[in-house]
Amino acid sequence: EVQLVQSGAEVKKPGESLRISCKGSGYSFTSYWISWVRQMPGKGLEWMGRIDPSDSYTNYSPSFQGHVTISADKSISTAYLQWSSLKASDTAMYYCARGYYDILTGYYYNWFDPWGQGTLVTVSS
Amino acid sequence: DIQMTQSPSSLSASVGDRVTITCRASQGISNYLAWYQQKPGKVPKLLIYAASTLQSGVPSRFSGSGSGTDFTLTISSLQPEDVATYYCQKYNSAPFTFGPGTKVDIK
Numbered sequence: 077e078v079q080l081v082q083s084g085a086e087v088k089k090p091g092e093s094l095r096i097s098c099k100g101s102g103y104s105f106t107s108y109w110i111s112w113v114r115q116m117p118g119k120g121l122e123w124m125g126r127i128d129p130s131d132s133y134t135n136y137s138p139s140f141q142g143h144v145t146i147s148a149d150k151s152i153s154t155a156y157l158q159w160s161s162l163k164a165s166d167t168a169m170y171y172c173a174r175g176y177y178d179i180l181t182g183y184y185y186n187w188f189d190p191w192g193q194g195t196l197v198t199v200s201s
Numbered sequence: 202d203i204q205m206t207q208s209p210s211s212l213s214a215s216v217g218d219r220v221t222i223t224c225r226a227s228q229g230i231s232n233y234l235a236w237y238q239q240k241p242g243k244v245p246k247l248l249i250y251a252a253s254t255l256q257s258g259v260p261s262r263f264s265g266s267g268s269g270t271d272f273t274l275t276i277s278s279l280q281p282e283d284v285a286t287y288y289c290q291k292y293n294s295a296p297f298t299f300g301p302g303t304k305v306d307i308k
Contacts, residue, residue: 111297113245121237121245121288121299137296138202171244186292187235189247189256 078102080110080172080192087198088162095158096195098172105153106130109175111188112146112157116168126175126186127155162199169194203228205291207300213308220276222303224289229269233293236265236274239302240285248287249274281307 083097098110111126125136129148136146148155155172173188204227214220224234232252237245247256249265252272262277276283284307289300 113299120286120302121239121290123290123297123299126295126297135295139296173245176250185233185250186295186297187247187250187290188237188245191244191246194244 078174078190080174080190082170082172082192082195085196085198087200089201090162090164090199092162092199093158093160094162094197095156096170096197098155098157098192100129100153100155100174103174106150108177109184109186110148110155111173111175111186112144112155113171113173113188113191114140114168115171115194124157124170129153129155162197164199164201166197167199169196171195202296203230203291203293203298205289205298205300207287207289207303209303210301211304211306213306214279215308216279216281218279220279220283220305222274222287222305224267224272224274224300226270226272226291230291230293232268233291234265234267234272235290235292236263237288237290237299238283238285239288245288276305279305279307 081099109126112124114122124140127134127146129150145158172192176185206225234252236249239245253265264275286302286304
């Protein structure tokens with residue numbers, strides 16, 4: 077079964093750093109891009125950025141560029157999302173999600189399935 | 202960047218009704234459009250990709266159509282378990298923007 081399992085909920089103070097994780101299983105981790113998606117309380121879905129786990133190449137949404145860092149460790153099939161200095165406005169649910177790779181054509185498509193279960197990050201003083 | 206809009210923002214319909222949600226891109230995106238369903242408190246679920254291809258396991262009452270800038274998601278006969286927020290997403294190029302969502306309730 078293809079699965080993405082995320083790390084648990086976090087409660088942090090403003091200014092603290094944080095790294096959350098997303099572990100893939102049931103498939104070749106390096107063959108599929110991983111994206112991160114933010115959902116603030118009561119709000120919609122926002123694409124943050126993606127990583128190619130095979131070479132750690134990343135793309136970021138302009139809205140998140142410079143605010144977060146996406147990385148991956150292919151040796152343990154895990155992608156990460158990290159902050160160096162959290163703000164209260166970073167309070168949200170964060171999802172990782174896998175893109176699609178067409179083995180027959182070699183094309184990558186960025187619709188997302190499956191998704192991780194989500195990591196709730198709460199930033200409060 | 203290409204902006205995605207959805208209409209309506211919410212709707213209430215009776216069980217068995219046909220429900221249509223519209224998604225519009227500010228520029229043409231061919232058929233690089235996906236639809237997701239998010240039930241309250243749950244993880245988003247892929248329903249449709251390539252504008253009209255039903256993801257495996259998704260009930261056939263869901264269908265998608267459109268190309269270019271205008272797309273629709275149709276639920277042919279609304280069921281109680283379809284109460285959710287529905288999002289479109291473009292994926293022709295980064296950033297892979299989501300629409301603002303359409304909340305569907307039962308009347």
